[in-house]
């Protein structure tokens with residue numbers, strides 16, 4: 038035997054040995070895309086979420102008394118309602134006068150009396166019900182694991198009782214519009230359980246028919262204890278129904294006290310469908326029973342295997358567009374709660390990758406084409422009186438939810454927030470008329486499923502007219518990433534134009550600097566009360582005008598209007614640098630350097646806007662750094678997430694990483710009396726309490742460290758900035774599938790902090806401006822063609 042041949046045999050032997058090892062032993066857990074735990078959830082923030090955009094569920098993973106809490110996204114309190122305050126516009130000019138005269142208290146008083154939404158608050162998102170499973174004698178188990186695998190969007194629980202292995206798999210199917218729970222035992226006929234449904238609402242009934250448990254009910258009214266003075270919240274008219282059907286071949290199924298008891302089963306599949314009478318914000322005429330029946334009919338006869346395959350195909354089509362690997366080690370193999378507990382002292386970059394992908398997972402699970410947008414809690418809410426109503430706060434939170442959509446290759450998932458914006462453009466028209474006597478549309482700092490657009494809560498933070506204008510950014514981004522002119526003409530432009538129409542006539546000369554136009558009455562969210570001329574408004578309105586101008590020019594329409602917008606845009610009060618070198622939050626230099634307020638609104642122009650950047654406006658960028666140093670590196674969950682994005686835009690990856698570490702802190706530890714900003718054990722972001730924006734903002738921030746595409750050359754083509762803010766803590770990695778404006782898909786490999794390889798797929802054939810460490814490759818591209826470069830090409 039020659040040497041080569043004996044090496045070959047040895048290799049073959051080793052391979053066989055390796056294969057044997059992996060097939061004979063339990064496959065080791067690939068933790069790169071898995072959240073996993075050795076214990077059932079102690080509470081809701083440890084339960085694991087699944088969702089199909091419309092239905093959501095939180096799975097606790099208890100062995101004997103399993104609880105699966107579920108939601109349907111249209112179950113809200115209230116009914117279609119117009120929130121306009123008739124006659125409010127009579128006080129609009131007066132509010133300005135009072136503020137200019139330095140009478141803020143009086144202005145707020147007048148605002149509260151005459152200018153606010155009717156009622157003063159909006160309605161809230163509701164829980165639906167619970168699936169209650171009971172497994173007799175499963176209290177004492179061994180080999181317990183529960184996990185959520187982001188690769189297939191399935192959460193599973195496995196354990197052993199009396200040498201029988203039990204396994205549950207739970208997922209939310211988008212193609213079949215159902216929550217699927219599959220149960221199996223390793224020994225035939227060893228599975229025995231009972232299952233029922235209940236609901237936290239006061240008005241509901243349960244029945245059983247055939248192999249199905251049915252829950253019918255009506256939403257509670259808005260919780261009394263949360264009603265703000267101003268009263269008169271619309272009565273709840275949402276009705277709901279859920280059906281849980283059991284398929285367990287060969288098993289014995291009996292009805293017992295509105296529950297179903299299953300005996301002698303080897304496996305069983307539970308199918309939960311649910312619906313309400315909500316059709317849209319003006320129409321609640323649907324029949325929930327009919328909807329449930331239709332869902333069940335469409336599911337009839339499908340095996341668990343078929344349901345699972347359809348789910349995997351649908352989900353993977355979205356999720357697998359982006360791969361990320363930031364390296365892993367021994368530490369990465371620990372349960373997720375243990376990794377979270379020590380992340381700040383560890384070197385565990387794969388938890389960063391997991392958190393990045395978790396944000397994408399949560400967006401896929403809470404926002405699909407045709408659904409409601411992800412609200413403050415996505416679609417997961419167990420409370421009748423959730424914090425901030427689990428609605429849509431649009432002075433940062435809802436927008437943050439959608440920051441990752443385009444850049445992490447989930448473009449179609451932005452559809453719900455664009456639809457919401459289109460609907461607000463309709464309800465906001467009557468608010469523009471009633472409250473301001475102006476054309477166009479306006480929305481303030483919150484909205485709900487009924488598309489409330491009037492100022493709510495209190496004049497000191499509710500009168501803020503740029504919520505709608507901010508939301509317009511999503512429509513514009515969608516065009517920038519997709520290049521879809523048809524979309525621009527039919528969906529984006531009409532909304533942008535109408536929003537601009539409002540501000541064209543709304544802006545007013547500042548008495549101190551009459552050549553400047555300012556916004557007001559308004560506030561710098563939610564800091565400092567009712568004022569004239571907050572910086573953020575000016576940045577948002579400038580951005581709105583610029584996008585409207587460009588859209589009109591691309592579509593070759595509305596020449597005169599474009600001229601008017603250009604003229605007004607040039608006069609909007611510019612950003613100011615104040616006495617400490619900070620970016621001023623208002624036109625007057627009154628910032629308090631000790632103020633660590635969670636909102637950093639006046640840095641909007643840095644992110645998510647694009648008018649401030651170290652390369653284009655270095656002095657303003659320096660001023661942003663001063664402001665950020667005043668505000669500090671902590672804050673609520675979403676505030677931390679925003680600061681990651683800010684520092685990435687300031688090209689300071691290490692500072693961005695400091696904040697990321699502050700976000701990946703356990704929100705709840707035995708040492709603390711109360712929760713803090715950070716993450717719960719299920720990696721839900723903590724404001725506290727749970728608020729999903731911090732998850733989405735973190736995903737966006739990590740993407741912004743790796744690729745940015747918001748700057749443009751003189752002819753308007755985008756720069757793709759590669760590794761613009763790579764932290765030292767992430768020296769090695771690969772990512773594929775990130776998106777850039779202008780229609781590019783980007784894949785990167787880096788090592789020891791340096792780029793090795795970049796591949797850019799041009800989708801639209803636009804000019805490529807690839808920039809790395811200040812060096813630029815510019816070239817024409819062809820659509821659907823991939824271009825590869827190594828570091829030495831720069």
Ligand code: FUC
Nearest residue numbers: 413425430434563635673
């Ligand atoms: C804004 C923020 C709060 C909270 C709420 C839902 O009002 O100022 O911190 O996130 O939205």
